[in-house]
Amino acid sequence: MDRGGDWGQAHRRAQLLLCNPCGVREAPGLPTRVTLGDARSSRRPWRHRPVTMSTTEHWARAARGMELPEVEDNAEFLERLMEVTSRRLPQLELQDQYNIIKELGSGTYGNVLLAEHRERGTALALKLMPKERTERREFLREYCIALCLSAHAGFLRTLPVAFESPTHFAFAQELAPAGDLCAIVHDGEGLPEAQVKRCAAQLAEALDFMHGKALVHRDIKLDNVLLFDCECRRVKLGDFGLTRLEGTPVCAMSGTLPYAPPELCLLEASETLELDASLDVWAFGVLLFCLGTGCFPWDVAASADPQFEEFGAWQNSTVPGEAPAPWRAFSAAAQEMFRRLLTLDPNRRSPAIEVHKYLPLVWLASRRRELDGAGGLGGQWPSQSLAREQHGLGPDFV
Numbered sequence: 278m279d280r281g282g283d284w285g286q287a288h289r290r291a292q293l294l295l296c297n298p299c300g301v302r303e304a305p306g307l308p309t310r311v312t313l314g315d316a317r318s319s320r321r322p323w324r325h326r327p328v329t330m331s332t333t334e335h336w337a338r339a340a341r342g343m344e345l346p347e348v349e350d351n352a353e354f355l356e357r358l359m360e361v362t363s364r365r366l367p368q369l370e371l372q373d374q375y376n377i378i379k380e381l382g383s384g385t386y387g388n389v390l391l392a393e394h395r396e397r398g399t400a401l402a403l404k405l406m407p408k409e410r411t412e413r414r415e416f417l418r419e420y421c422i423a424l425c426l427s428a429h430a431g432f433l434r435t436l437p438v439a440f441e442s443p444t445h446f447a448f449a450q451e452l453a454p455a456g457d458l459c460a461i462v463h464d465g466e467g468l469p470e471a472q473v474k475r476c477a478a479q480l481a482e483a484l485d486f487m488h489g490k491a492l493v494h495r496d497i498k499l500d501n502v503l504l505f506d507c508e509c510r511r512v513k514l515g516d517f518g519l520t521r522l523e524g525t526p527v528c529a530m531s532g533t534l535p536y537a538p539p540e541l542c543l544l545e546a547s548e549t550l551e552l553d554a555s556l557d558v559w560a561f562g563v564l565l566f567c568l569g570t571g572c573f574p575w576d577v578a579a580s581a582d583p584q585f586e587e588f589g590a591w592q593n594s595t596v597p598g599e600a601p602a603p604w605r606a607f608s609a610a611a612q613e614m615f616r617r618l619l620t621l622d623p624n625r626r627s628p629a630i631e632v633h634k635y636l637p638l639v640w641l642a643s644r645r646r647e648l649d650g651a652g653g654l655g656g657q658w659p660s661q662s663l664a665r666e667q668h669g670l671g672p673d674f675v
């Protein structure tokens with residue numbers, strides 16, 4: 278269906294009805310806020326799961342007096358959003374609009390710059406992707422998915438600001454002032470228990486949200502968890518370059534090695550795997566281990582790796598004996614949680630949100646020893662309210 282012509286005009290009218298919390302000038306015609314529908318509300322296969330009409334589009338259609346369909350297919354919705362965005366993507370030179378202050382980070386797909394809007398003085402993070410290395414569709418997909426996920430507080434908010442220059446594609450996101458988790462996790466030094474739990478609680482919610490929309494992140498790692506303060510009271514997930522819908526076939530080793538689940542590590546070069554949320558859950562388990570210990574549990578989740586081999590034997594035993602040495606840094610409760618997040622069979626892996634069940638319990642073994650030393654707990658798991666008090670967690674743990 279052609280939506281050219283009156284789309285921009287209707288969209289501008291729609292924008293009057295929407296707020297723009299960052300006060301940044303939007304690219305005219307780009308969708309502002311979009312939401313995907315909840316995939317869990319339907320028993321139909323993911324391709325036909327219903328999608329809530331985006332707020333912008335809803336208003337745009339209403340402004341044009343069009344009929345408002347109730348449901349739409351997830352994959353189709355993203356395609357259409359990408360198409361509209363592509364058509365309306367402004368061409369401009371970065372320096373015309375922004376003062377570049379410094380580089381915030383760089384990765385496989387581009388650079389992220391701290392920039393300031395020349396007229397408004399608003400600071401934001403601009404992700405630049407060089408055209409010579411980035412397909413237009415790749416850029417559009419990442420931007421549109423990021424925009425869809427902005428509805429949830431657990432994800433970096435993506436602004437309705439995207440453009441192309443002769444050499445780059447670019448889009449803007451809110452600035453995470455404290456960098457990413459790599460900045461605070463040091464080699465061999467885990468974070469304090471309260472901090473690990475704050476990250477766990479917020480990331481589990483974010484993953485639950487995106488998995489509920491049938492989206493799989495595929496790149497959960499320390500670098501992609503952005504911080505708004507150094508105590509991890511507010512953390513957000515970013516980088517949706519690899520994010521795809523559930524059921525998409527993926528090839529071997531497309532994730533970062535230590536975070537990749539065994540089912541992906543086992544794939545031969547010519548084979549593919551149907552993408553499933555359990556892949557993120559595994560990476561989330563590895564990330565939590567890193568937060569607690571300051572190191573990875575293995576180099577690669579394959580039998581050639583002795584640390585993974587030992588972990589696999591522990592996982593496979595019907596009556597779990599003593600955990601392998603690295604896992605003894607954690608309490609029995611946390612070990613049980615890890616066994617569930619890192620279940621070898623992806624079909625039996627627990628959902629990420631299950632982590633919430635373990636928040637009231639002590640996670641780090643050394644912490645428990647300290648508590649034992651103080652004569653408080655005698656090796657038992659503490660009561661929920663006591664654990665909350667001891668770890669400075671509010672009722673919502675954040």
Ligand SMILES: Nc1ncnc2c1ncn2[C@@H]1O[C@H](COP(=O)(O)OP(=O)(O)OP(=O)(O)O)[C@@H](O)[C@H]1O
Nearest residue numbers: 381382384385386387389402451452453457500516
């Ligand atoms: N909104 C932001 N605020 C502050 N820093 C950011 C922001 N977005 C990204 N960064 C920094 O830039 C780094 C790279 O960003 P990003 O992960 O989006 O790039 P990438 O090229 O997709 O990386 P990768 O190779 O991991 O896929 C992040 O690890 C983080 O340190």
